[in-house]
Amino acid sequence: MSAQREMKEKNPWHTPVTIITVIGVIAIVALVTVAVLQNRPVLQKYKYGIVLDAGSSHTALYIYEWPAEKDNNTGRAEQKYVCKVKGKGISSYANTPVKAGESLNECMQEAKMQVPTKRHHETPLYLGATAGMRLLNMENSSASDKVFQAVEKALQRFPFSYQGARILSGQEEGAFGWVTVNYLDDRLKQGLETTGALDLGGASTQISFVSKNYDISESPSNSVTFRLYGNDYNLYTHSFLCYGKDQVLRMALAHQTKSGPGTILDPCFHPGYLELKDYSLLYDSPCVSDRKPQNATGTFNHSGAGNFKQCQEVVKKVFNFTSCKYSRCSFNGVFQPPLQGPFGAFSAYYYVMDFLKLTDATMPLKDVKEKLANYCATPWNEIVKQHPEVPIKYLAEYCFSGTYIITLLTDGYNFTSESYSNINFIKKIKNSDAGWTLGYMLNLTNMIPAEAPDSPPLPHAGYVTIITISALILFVLFILSLRFICPSFQKTPHIV
Known part of the structure; x- marks a missing residue:
């Protein structure tokens, strides 16, 4: 029995200093790990929307992006890209409606490259026509309908979530x-x-x-x-x-x-x-x-x-x-x-x-x-x-x-x-x-479900608790290590 006791006393892993050191290292590693994980950069998720402004003299394509999480129920949309369609407005193609759709192809190809591929299927695509098409609809509603049919057929060929074209x-x-x-x-x-x-x-x-x-x-x-x-x-x-x-x-x-x-x-x-x-x-x-x-x-x-x-x-x-x-x-x-x-x-x-x-x-x-x-x-x-x-x-x-x-x-x-x-x-x-398209996009984002953003692994309160406990353990271990390393800390001073 005395031999076993002697071996334990001689084993360096059984000494108080070693035990304190091991616990201290574990606490430090845990503290650093939690801090790194908690504060790692969070990748921002974005959603996208495309609005075509079909005006009387020309058409322009606007791409907007906004954080997937909402801000007071209104998406924070910002312009990412704009493409000016070559040629006149779609109302000018009343006699050749197919060309109205064809005129949009170049800018739509640009949109495919600007919006991340994994977001294509969920990116809403809208075309809003203004006064040029209002006038054409007043003058010849049949021609107006044919222009919209050609435009819709062209836009539906692209991998976006087509939501319609309207005046x-x-x-x-x-x-x-x-x-x-x-x-x-x-x-x-x-x-x-x-x-x-x-x-x-x-x-x-x-x-x-x-x-x-x-x-x-x-x-x-x-x-x-x-x-x-x-x-x-x-x-x-x-x-x-x-x-x-x-x-x-x-x-x-x-x-x-x-x-x-x-x-x-x-x-x-x-x-x-x-x-x-x-x-x-x-x-x-x-x-x-x-x-x-x-x-x-x-x-x-x-x-x-x-x-x-x-x-x-x-x-x-x-x-x-x-x-x-x-x-x-x-x-x-x-x-x-x-x-x-x-x-x-x-x-x-x-x-x-x-x-x-x-x-x-x-x-x-x-x-x-x-x-x-x-x-x-x-x-x-x-x-x-x-x-x-x-x-x-x-x-x-x-x-x-x-x-x-x-x-x-x-x-x-x-x-x-x-x-x-x-x-x-x-x-x-x-x-x-400046123009109506961004306001239109802002209004439409209210109908797009919000995604939950990537969040830190721990809630803030839990993170603070772990950091505090780890710091207290390290402090206690530091005091204990001083008592073992410096035995004089344990003795009461002798007064002569």
Whole structure:
């Protein structure tokens, strides 16, 4: 028995110091392991959505991505990629609908490469058509249906979750544009004062804003309610079909050619500009088709005079400012509450004013008009020399488009010299294009189930508990080791 006791005492693994050391090492390893596992990088899961904006003049494809987990029940979507479809808008293929679908193939192939393959089958794909298809549907619903059939057939060939193609109402287009502008500025999440939205396309224009003085009962058809990030927003919005810059130009020319002249001197085009135009092409839109003069020749000479003030008078004739059955109106008898807060102006607003170098928000309205007047008065041959890279068709229309924008904002929407400075002309906000598509995508994410994100292996409370216990064990072991390593710690000092 004494021999066994002696062997145990001689065995180094049975000494207190060794036992303490082993337990200490185990505790340290456990502490480090838990810390590493708990704090390892968590891979973010993303979902994707594709929206095709089929406008009157062109189509664009937008890819959005957002974290799989939700933020206040609204997905945090951001623009990942954009592809501009070559050619005109799908409404221009009314006579050859198959080509409308074919035109989308190149951008759809790009989408396949941009969205991770494992996400293809669950990525929703939407096509929203705006004013161009609204006009085609009004003019020839059968042709409109055939264009959509061709588009759907083309989109269904791709491995995404096709959710349909449809015509957005003007109200939807305006409201979703408002959502985009305020979302990108983080105004919705933070509950800040919202920004109004001004959208201008080729065939329609939209105005949307929140007004504290807006009495919904006065014009309920112009009211839209959103709930985003836990807040409710009552929005005034209206869309004016035929008041996009391309269709307004047709209306202005229709007014000047109503008697069927062989030549017109147009103050909205530069001095020296001259082009032979076809009456049948000018009047082939529902916005002006009923105004075609009966005695018109086949063509007319369109020449420029370059006079801003006279151009404004021409533009004003496309508006009706006389009839209003409400307490106040914008134009054409449409109710509009008092303007409120800042506004973001995008799409054609930005592109036209940026070309004219008139996007500076600090520039007084009178200076904007003066610069625009000088630009319109510049001879056509000088304009062509200054901008050789711009296609002639677009270059010729900037004087008219700039004049129309100023007239629409001031005479149409009632912006004054003071409130004009509240308009910010924007192309992008935080790397996302301003427009209705992001707002549309944000709304749709509410219908996409949230995924549970990858979470740490331990809840926070459990992690803190293990770390605390491990630290206490190490501390106790450290004190015990001192007692064994330094025996003097165990003895009571002897006082002589």
